[in-house]
Amino acid sequence: MWVADMDFPAPKPILNTLHQAVDHGVLGYELPSMALKQTVAARMDKLYGWKVKPEAVVAVTGIVSGFSVAARIACTPKRGVLVQTPVYNEFHEVKNNAGVPQYDAPFVKHVHGNILSYEIDWDIFEKQVRKAGMFLLCNPHNPLGMIFPQKDLLRMAELCIRNNVLIVSDEIHSELLLDDNKFTPMAKLSSEIAKHTITLVAPSKTFNIPGLFCGFAIIPDKKLRERYEKEVSHLRLHVGSMGLFAARTAFSGACDGWLKDLRRYLSGNRDFLVEYVTEFMPDVRLTIPQATYLGWLDFTQTSIKGSPFEFFLKNARVAASEGGIFGKSGEGHIRLNFGTSRKLLGLGLNRMRQALKAI
Numbered sequence: 168m169w170v171a172d173m174d175f176p177a178p179k180p181i182l183n184t185l186h187q188a189v190d191h192g193v194l195g196y197e198l199p200s201m202a203l204k205q206t207v208a209a210r211m212d213k214l215y216g217w218k219v220k221p222e223a224v225v226a227v228t229g230i231v232s233g234f235s236v237a238a239r240i241a242c243t244p245k246r247g248v249l250v251q252t253p254v255y256n257e258f259h260e261v262k263n264n265a266g267v268p269q270y271d272a273p274f275v276k277h278v279h280g281n282i283l284s285y286e287i288d289w290d291i292f293e294k295q296v297r298k299a300g301m302f303l304l305c306n307p308h309n310p311l312g313m314i315f316p317q318k319d320l321l322r323m324a325e326l327c328i329r330n331n332v333l334i335v336s337d338e339i340h341s342e343l344l345l346d347d348n349k350f351t352p353m354a355k356l357s358s359e360i361a362k363h364t365i366t367l368v369a370p371s372k373t374f375n376i377p378g379l380f381c382g383f384a385i386i387p388d389k390k391l392r393e394r395y396e397k398e399v400s401h402l403r404l405h406v407g408s409m410g411l412f413a414a415r416t417a418f419s420g421a422c423d424g425w426l427k428d429l430r431r432y433l434s435g436n437r438d439f440l441v442e443y444v445t446e447f448m449p450d451v452r453l454t455i456p457q458a459t460y461l462g463w464l465d466f467t468q469t470s471i472k473g474s475p476f477e478f479f480l481k482n483a484r485v486a487a488s489e490g491g492i493f494g495k496s497g498e499g500h501i502r503l504n505f506g507t508s509r510k511l512l513g514l515g516l517n518r519m520r521q522a523l524k525a526i
């Protein structure tokens with residue numbers, strides 16, 4: 168229940184596309200076609216009414232490479248990367264990859280009963296953003312599962328623009344919405360924001376094809392895009408043909424029925440997780456994710472000594488993700504991937520419950 172992919176096979180139309188490519192037999196070099204860029208742009212329009220020019224779409228070998236490239240053009244040893252913690256562990260690697268400082272803006276944590284929620288500490292954000300060259304936003308948020316309200320997005324963007332900080336919005340989880348939650352891309356909010364933003368999207372999480380390594384950076388500003396493309400080319404980050412083929416089918420709309428069912432199933436898993444923990448592990452606190460298939464569980468009020476990740480690995484034979492990899496404030500927590508069958512989820516939770524009971 169750790170790394171962020173699901174246990175479900177990818178939708179049939181994507182598998183058919185891949186079968187066709189294999190059956191063709193010639194597996195030569197493939198460039199991102201204009202038709203593919205048009206497909207990505209059309210999806211943004213269809214989902215959000217966000218008008219993107221196809222030429223603004225740059226294919227990347229995944230979202231982590233996408234934001235690593237951005238850091239190379241936007242950060243310097245004096246102006247580093249701003250992140251909101253706890254956050255996806257790869258965000259913490261940007262500083263090493265690009266050789267730049269990292270500035271943390273930790274969230275404020277709230278507890279109601281056993282339910283956790285997080286919000287932005289604006290004083291810290293405002294202080295840290297002044298030092299940054301780039302703000303790396305995770306929306307929807309991994310591991311907290313929240314979708315930022317538009318008023319927060321606007322305030323973050325305003326502070327970035329005022330301080331000449333590039334916004335890099337990692338929106339990889341944006342189609343994994345639970346219940347009837349809605350999502351708005353940061354860059355959709357205004358043309359001024361779009362000019363200062365690189366948006367990263369991919370079909371990888373949504374359609375469970377992350378091993379194909381294909382994502383997209385949407386960069387409306389021409390000058391910024393040219394600098395970005397130059398760096399992509401300099402690093403020779405070519406996307407594999409299978410990823411490009413699969414992405415076109417994924418974003419074409421052919422898999423949207425599958426996605427609707429998936430979202431319903433994941434929403435059910437989320438409810439199951441929250442109800443199970445509330446009823447059978449009352450000392451454990453957790454978030455109610457609005458998006459993603461990632462739960463965030465807090466064991467700081469239980470009698471577990473040390474890392475709950477180690478505890479459950481050893482005593483329950485359940486592997487989740489160690490909370491500390493998402494930042495210091497994540498210690499004493501785990502991230503739990505519920506992108507699996509309800510049966511397996513129940514089995515894992517039951518083992519965790521027994522292990523806790525046995526302390």
Ligand SMILES: Cc1ncc(COP(=O)(O)O)c(C=O)c1O
Binds near residue numbers: 337340
């Ligand atoms: C927020 C976020 N960004 C990026 C990635 C990984 O993207 P990729 O595999 O395309 O580099 C993940 C995977 O878990 C993620 O959660």
